[in-house]
Amino acid sequence: MRCRAYILLLLLTAAGSFANGQSAEPGLVKISFVNTVTGKPILLDSTVFTNPFSETYTITRFKYYISNLALTFPEGVFKELDSYHLVDQSNAQSLSFGFTALAGTYDGLVFLLGVDSLRNVSGAQSGALDPLNDMFWTWNTGYIMAKMEGRSPQSKLVNRKVEYHIGGFAGVNSVLKNIKLTFPVPVNVSAGKTTEIIIETDFAAWWQQPNELKISEHPVCSSPGELAKKIADNYSKMFRVRQIINP
Amino acid sequence: MKPGVIISILAIVLGGLLLIGAGRKEETAGPPDYIEWRIPAGWPKPANDIFARNKLSEQGFQLGRKLFYDGRLSKDGNFPCASCHQQFGAFSSYDHDLSHGYNNTFTTRNAPPLFNLAWMPRLHWDGGVNHIEVQPLSPITAPNEMGENLDSVLLKLRRDTSYLRMFRAAFGTPEINSQRMLKALAQFTGSIVSANSKYDKVMRGEATFTYSEQNGYTFFKANCASCHPEPLFTDYSFRNIGLPVNEFLNDYGRMRITGDKKDSLKFKVPSLRNVALTFPYMHDGRFQSLNAVLDHYNSGIITTQPTLDTLLHKRIPIAGRQKNDLIYFLHTLSDTSMTKNPRFSGELKNFIH
Numbered sequence: 036m037r038c039r040a041y042i043l044l045l046l047l048t049a050a051g052s053f054a055n056g057q058s059a060e061p062g063l064v065k066i067s068f069v070n071t072v073t074g075k076p077i078l079l080d081s082t083v084f085t086n087p088f089s090e091t092y093t094i095t096r097f098k099y100y101i102s103n104l105a106l107t108f109p110e111g112v113f114k115e116l117d118s119y120h121l122v123d124q125s126n127a128q129s130l131s132f133g134f135t136a137l138a139g140t141y142d143g144l145v146f147l148l149g150v151d152s153l154r155n156v157s158g159a160q161s162g163a164l165d166p167l168n169d170m171f172w173t174w175n176t177g178y179i180m181a182k183m184e185g186r187s188p189q190s191k192l193v194n195r196k197v198e199y200h201i202g203g204f205a206g207v208n209s210v211l212k213n214i215k216l217t218f219p220v221p222v223n224v225s226a227g228k229t230t231e232i233i234i235e236t237d238f239a240a241w242w243q244q245p246n247e248l249k250i251s252e253h254p255v256c257s258s259p260g261e262l263a264k265k266i267a268d269n270y271s272k273m274f275r276v277r278q279i280i281n282p
Numbered sequence: 283m284k285p286g287v288i289i290s291i292l293a294i295v296l297g298g299l300l301l302i303g304a305g306r307k308e309e310t311a312g313p314p315d316y317i318e319w320r321i322p323a324g325w326p327k328p329a330n331d332i333f334a335r336n337k338l339s340e341q342g343f344q345l346g347r348k349l350f351y352d353g354r355l356s357k358d359g360n361f362p363c364a365s366c367h368q369q370f371g372a373f374s375s376y377d378h379d380l381s382h383g384y385n386n387t388f389t390t391r392n393a394p395p396l397f398n399l400a401w402m403p404r405l406h407w408d409g410g411v412n413h414i415e416v417q418p419l420s421p422i423t424a425p426n427e428m429g430e431n432l433d434s435v436l437l438k439l440r441r442d443t444s445y446l447r448m449f450r451a452a453f454g455t456p457e458i459n460s461q462r463m464l465k466a467l468a469q470f471t472g473s474i475v476s477a478n479s480k481y482d483k484v485m486r487g488e489a490t491f492t493y494s495e496q497n498g499y500t501f502f503k504a505n506c507a508s509c510h511p512e513p514l515f516t517d518y519s520f521r522n523i524g525l526p527v528n529e530f531l532n533d534y535g536r537m538r539i540t541g542d543k544k545d546s547l548k549f550k551v552p553s554l555r556n557v558a559l560t561f562p563y564m565h566d567g568r569f570q571s572l573n574a575v576l577d578h579y580n581s582g583i584i585t586t587q588p589t590l591d592t593l594l595h596k597r598i599p600i601a602g603r604q605k606n607d608l609i610y611f612l613h614t615l616s617d618t619s620m621t622k623n624p625r626f627s628g629e630l631k632n633f634i635h
Contacts, residue, residue: 158414160461161460166419167460171416173423208541
């Protein structure tokens, strides 16, 4: 069944590619992430930010999974193969990655914020999904899809910790989010050339819309459940396309 | 033997040695010796095909066995997997309600025995772990168990040339990473099958029950088998059997995983295979003997707990003679061909704290 769906997708991609005048020669797509709080760059352990409730905080760790990424065009999608990436603010190398894509014109980008449920139930993984990356729960199997750690004077926790480890891949409290971004201008992928897509995140999205969450009330979330789901509903809106650099 | 034949043999042997040498140099090995893993006759197919993406091989199994018995997987070297999972106790912690962990700590649950894991859909008393390969991450990193972190374990293994050799033999190259380590451990623990107890021999027509054992078996089938069905002697469901909450541990079982009040106080139904060897009993090892367990089912069940299993609302009345017969039957589930199998043993014989 999956195999058939895949073939169908290939056909769709191929059909789409003709419609778009895409050639078989691939180009390189580079996706970069710029993590900010309302546009201000995040300097770990140092920049002091203020949330909508006038609570101040610093960020010590900020990591999230991007998986199952695909470029879209009106008639179909181009999927990145084996698409699992951990974006980690403390590791500059992790803030961008590249892959080859069919040349042509694309209008948007879709990805899963988190790790799909299949990889959560399939045993030991490697690469971005290696449990060494400290994004894996050992007591309740599953990936932490997004993680923020920091400090705030408004936190009641030991050492004024703020700690959000957001996970849960099944049932009503699944935090998996399909993200769809539309490009402000068409993205052209040309044979042998590099196209860069710069995505900006705004961590401030974690605090509100639709769920107002104050540090004083919720300084920690470290298990799947209702609170994790609320935070994920908020952070699903943290992405926007900042810039397209066509070749 | 003719000189020509001897020369031919020598040439073959020398050629073979040269080939082995060449292989070493390139750091890649040929495919390992794959093992066919057999399901005992009449048993159901395992819930997960644990060897589908982790093809069982002799080299993978032997690597897993070495890792299982290696203290370097723990912070101070004293707590290999085998320290809580002892072969002579069917790979449980023999005679310990809770097990010892790093730096004079105790675990918070009774270490379960390890066998027939291929049939177990979810691991741990609360079912928190969904795959045999990722289970070791939990004890390795728990501060009150092996107390170690994964980076440090891998660094220690990489410094040992015998491990480089064994990873190469099992996986083709000497790279040591967490995925390979976990897959090798799963090849060892997943291979441990217990299917050769006296009970099994009786079922196969190779032995007969005594009068008492037969009576016990009859009682078992009528009163216990709905949660502990043959041949695995568990249905792997999560149930509340009406135990009072231990006020130190405050362990509500499966609810911690699902967050659902309906799962309060539910724990996984354990297999009764090798049950005579896995005392003390229950998730916190509160009962020292089978006698005490049966007393609980007879008269100890707290029937007011809202999540108590519906099969236990009337408890399980069991008279003195029946109790003795049932215990005789339960002893027929001990499988010494597994607990004494040298293939599953390590260098650390009789490792007891």
